[in-house]
Amino acid sequence: MAWIELEHLSHCYQAGTEQEHRALDDVSLAVEEGAFVAVLGANGSGKSTLAKHLNALLLPTSGVCRINGLDTAAAADTGELWKIRQQVGMVFQNPDNQLIAAVVEDDVAFGPENLGMPPDEIRTAVREALACVNMTHYRKFAPHLLSGGQKQRVAIAGALAMKTRCLVLDEPTAMLDPQGRAEVMETVCRLHEQQGITIVLITHFMEEAALADRVIVMADGRVADDGTPREIFRKAAALKAFGLDVPLATELGLELRASGLDVPQDILTDDELTSALVTLADYPHGLTAATREGRG
Amino acid sequence: MLSDITIGQYFPGNSILHRLDPRTKVVLLFFYLVLIFLCKSGISYGVMTVLTAVLMLLSKVPMRMMLRSLRPLWWIILFTFVVHIFSTPGEELCKVAFLSVTAEGIVEGFYICLRLVLLILLSSLLTFTTSPLKLTDAMEALLSPGKRVGVPAHELAMMMTIALRFVPTLIQETDRIMKAQQSRGADFMTGSIMKRMQAFVPVLVPLFLSAFRRADDLAMAMEARCYRGGEGRTQMKALKITSIDYVAWGFSILLIAAVLALR
Numbered sequence: 002m003a004w005i006e007l008e009h010l011s012h013c014y015q016a017g018t019e020q021e022h023r024a025l026d027d028v029s030l031a032v033e034e035g036a037f038v039a040v041l042g043a044n045g046s047g048k049s050t051l052a053k054h055l056n057a058l059l060l061p062t063s064g065v066c067r068i069n070g071l072d073t074a075a076a077a078d079t080g081e082l083w084k085i086r087q088q089v090g091m092v093f094q095n096p097d098n099q100l101i102a103a104v105v106e107d108d109v110a111f112g113p114e115n116l117g118m119p120p121d122e123i124r125t126a127v128r129e130a131l132a133c134v135n136m137t138h139y140r141k142f143a144p145h146l147l148s149g150g151q152k153q154r155v156a157i158a159g160a161l162a163m164k165t166r167c168l169v170l171d172e173p174t175a176m177l178d179p180q181g182r183a184e185v186m187e188t189v190c191r192l193h194e195q196q197g198i199t200i201v202l203i204t205h206f207m208e209e210a211a212l213a214d215r216v217i218v219m220a221d222g223r224v225a226d227d228g229t230p231r232e233i234f235r236k237a238a239a240l241k242a243f244g245l246d247v248p249l250a251t252e253l254g255l256e257l258r259a260s261g262l263d264v265p266q267d268i269l270t271d272d273e274l275t276s277a278l279v280t281l282a283d284y285p286h287g288l289t290a291a292t293r294e295g296r297g
Numbered sequence: 298m299l300s301d302i303t304i305g306q307y308f309p310g311n312s313i314l315h316r317l318d319p320r321t322k323v324v325l326l327f328f329y330l331v332l333i334f335l336c337k338s339g340i341s342y343g344v345m346t347v348l349t350a351v352l353m354l355l356s357k358v359p360m361r362m363m364l365r366s367l368r369p370l371w372w373i374i375l376f377t378f379v380v381h382i383f384s385t386p387g388e389e390l391c392k393v394a395f396l397s398v399t400a401e402g403i404v405e406g407f408y409i410c411l412r413l414v415l416l417i418l419l420s421s422l423l424t425f426t427t428s429p430l431k432l433t434d435a436m437e438a439l440l441s442p443g444k445r446v447g448v449p450a451h452e453l454a455m456m457m458t459i460a461l462r463f464v465p466t467l468i469q470e471t472d473r474i475m476k477a478q479q480s481r482g483a484d485f486m487t488g489s490i491m492k493r494m495q496a497f498v499p500v501l502v503p504l505f506l507s508a509f510r511r512a513d514d515l516a517m518a519m520e521a522r523c524y525r526g527g528e529g530r531t532q533m534k535a536l537k538i539t540s541i542d543y544v545a546w547g548f549s550i551l552l553i554a555a556v557l558a559l560r
Contacts, residue, residue, distance in 0.1 A: 056521050083523040091521040098514035101522075103430060103462040110533040115523040123533040145465040159522060 002070065003031035004167070004199060005055060010064035011222075012050055024050040026222035027064070034166070037193045037200045039210035039230075042219030043244035048203045051219065052171045055201060056089045057082050069166070087116060090160020092170040096152035096177070097144075105147070105155055106131065106140040112163040123162075130162040131155075133196075134188050150181025154188055161192070167199035168192065175205060186212065207234070207248040211269040218243060231267035250274040306366070306421070307428045312357040313541060314426040319435035321542045325549050326423050332556055333415050341560045342411055348552065349415050349422075358425045366421040367414060374410050381406030433457040434536055451527025463511070470507060474500050 012025040024047045032038055042048040053059040054066050057073040066073045068085050076082050090112075093099050102108040106127055113123040131137045134154040144152060153173050160168055170189065174182040186209055192198045202213060210216050216233040218226040220243045226233055233240070234251045246252075254268035254277070264277045309315075314322070329348070336342050353363055367374075383393075387401030424432075437454035444450055475485060478499060485496050 058517060058521060083525060086521060086523045091518070093514065093518060093521075095514055097466055098511045099518035101462060101515065101519060102458060107430070107533070111519075111524075112522040114531050114533060115525060117529045117531050120531060120533055120535050123531065127533065143465065144462065145469060156518075163523065 004034040004036075004069055005030070005032040005201075006065070006067040007031070007054070008065040008067075010054065010061050010066055012047075012054065012059060013062045014050075016062060024222055025054075028222070028224055030217070030224065030227075032199065032201065034199055035193075035197045036215060037190075037213045038202070038215045038217060039213035040201065040203045040217045040219060041205075041207075041210055041233075041240075041245055042225075046219040046243075047222040048219045049171055050222075052091070052169050052201065052203050055167070055169045056091045057085045058091070083116065087112075087163050088165060089167045089169055090157070090163060090165035092153060092156045092160065092168065092173045094172045094175050096149045096156065099156050100144040100152060100159075103143055104140075105136065105142050105144065108144065108155060109158045109162050112159055116163060126162040126164070127158075130158040133161055133192065134158045148181055149177040150184040153177065153181070153185045157185075157188060157192070165198070167201065169201045169203075171203045172205060173202075174209065182206075182209075207246050207251075208270075211248050211251075218245065230269055234269065235267050306362075306424050308356075308358045308362065308425045309428075310357055310426070312355060312426065314352065314356040314422065316539070316541055317426075317545055318536055318538055318542050319427050319431040320438050320536060321538070321545055322423055322427055323432075323435050323439060325545065326419060328549065328553060329419055330416060332553060333412055333419075335560055336408075336412070336556065337560050341556050342408060344552070344556055344559065345415055346411065349418050352422055353418065356422055356426050358422075363418060363421060363425065367417055370413070370417060374413050377413065378406040378410050381409055429461050430458070433461070434532075434534070438536055451530070455527075459515070463508075466511075467504065467508065471500065471504055474503055 007028055007030040010025055010028045010030075011023065014020075014022045014024055026047075028047075028051065040048045040051065050059060054061065054073065055068065057066075057068075057076065060066075060074050060077055069088055071081070071085055073082075073085060076085055100108045101111050109127045109130055110123050113126050118126065127140075128137070131140055134157050136151065136154050136158060139147060139151065139155075144155065147155065156173075157168065168189070173189075174185050177185065189200055189202065190212060193200045200213070202209065204210055211230045211234070213230060216226075216228065216230050217224055218233060218240070225243060226236070226239070234247045235255075237247045237252060237255050240247055247255075248269060250268050250271045250273065254264050254274055255266060257264050258266055262281065264274070264281065268274050268277060329345075333345055336345060353360065356363075382398050382402040383396040385399050385402035385405045387399035389397045389399055390403075391398050427435075433454050436457070437450050440448050440450035440453065475483075479485070483496055483499065485493060485500075487493075488496070
């Protein structure tokens with residue numbers, strides 16, 4: 002059984018009124034424990050709505066959402082939502098609006114305090130969580146003195162302190178500068194590799210999606226495509242039809258290939274593109290016949 | 298321009314007063330304030346004055362900072378003194394126009410002013426040596442017996458915490474909005490008070506809108522982190538009574554008894 006299971010999940014906002022809006026339409030997905038999944042989609046494609054289901058902030062209008070075997074709708078009826086929320090940590094877009102306490106370490110302690118952990122255990126959990134995101138030095142700081150990237154890392158620590166097993170990040174880097182973006186992505190990748198935390202990353206940045214093991218493309222509340230980054234980005238034209246881009250390196254690679262250079266069609270990162278071009282320069286016979294003729 | 302606002306007047310330190318449990322400080326302050334109102338004789342006033350002075354020294358807060366807290370009330374103190382000089386009946390010393398100055402008036406005026414000064418100094422000692430966060434914890438702890446009769450102790454404390462967290466953020470935001478408006482020609486600095494107040498309306502509207510949006514986001518973030526109200530919640534920094542608190546309580550009980558006997 003997969004860790005996250007969505008079966009024919011649909012969600013309507015303001016159901017039964019004139020403004021009824023079907024944000025998710027018959028979505029079925031399974032995510033294994035320890036996976037790193039990126040969710041792509043244009044604005045209004047339902048990716049944020051999907052994220053909020055994973056933490057039971059929203060409940061399905063129809064269909065089933067199961068987290069580690071717990072049905073979110075059933076848990077809401079029995080008052081056991083906290084069991085799901087403890088396992089699935091959320092990080093939201095705006096770094097300013099998700100820190101609650103006036104001191105960093107108090108904020109990280111907020112989740113464990115809500116779970117009723119004993120003070121000594123909370124202290125240990127907070128210390129470990131802050132160390133995981135390299136924010137130990139800032140534990141006594143007030144949140145408004147931190148940069149955007151640091152605030153997002155504190156938000157991640159807040160989830161980790163609850164011993165969360167899955168992080169759902171809803172466009173965590175959308176409001177950050179390039180440095181903050183790099184800090185957050187480095188932290189997310191490290192947590193995934195070293196602690197085996199399941200990551201669901203919702204993003205607009207294709208370079209971030211390229212870091213994942215699996216990419217899910219959403220369009221109009223449905224899953225439009227699902228595969229490894231290489232498989233997905235190879236179909237640049239299809240992605241563009243959904244209002245999405247491909248990473249710059251992939252796009253350049255595809256263009257070069259179209260004009261006759263023999264580069265692989267599934268390049269993801271700048272480094273891969275560079276090494277592909279270097280290989281090409283070292284072995285000119287790698288050029289296709291057409292280009293060689295053109296040169297002559 | 299708005300960036301250097303600090304909330305409260307907490308003076309960080311590690312003196313005995315800083316280390317006292319905030320609940321002890323709040324309750325003892327309350328007793329001392331009542332005690333000052335019960336003082337009648339010169340001796341009892343003297344004891345309270347010495348107590349205040351000793352506490353001020355123990356707090357290790359610079360004297361000048363402490364005395365500065367009297368400044369806003371300087372005129373009220375002076376006014377009280379003058380009113381008492383002229384309005385207390387007794388042996389007449391001299392006459393100013395139709396008002397007579399009495400010896401009893403001068404003594405009475407002096408005591409009342411001393412009372413005001415002691416009240417202010419003792420209260421500001423609490424805020425100088427206790428951070429707003431600890432005061433909030435103390436408030437929650439002291440109000441929690443009232444939960445049974447419907448006092449929302451936890452909710453009030455949570456509101457205070459969130460306010461303390463967001464005041465600096467909202468100040469930064471005000472600053473940003475004002476700069477944005479100024480860059481488009483808004484003028485907050487000149488003109489009559491009415492004019493300047495009017496100029497502020499376009500600042501307040503976006504500020505309120507964003508505050509509501511923040512509140513919405515924050516509520517969601519709190520729920521995502523398992524917030525279920527005060528029931529079953531623990532605290533990482535739980536308040537703890539230490540030996541200093543017992544000493545403070547023992548000393549205060551003796552002092553209160555002494556002052557009541559001497560008053």
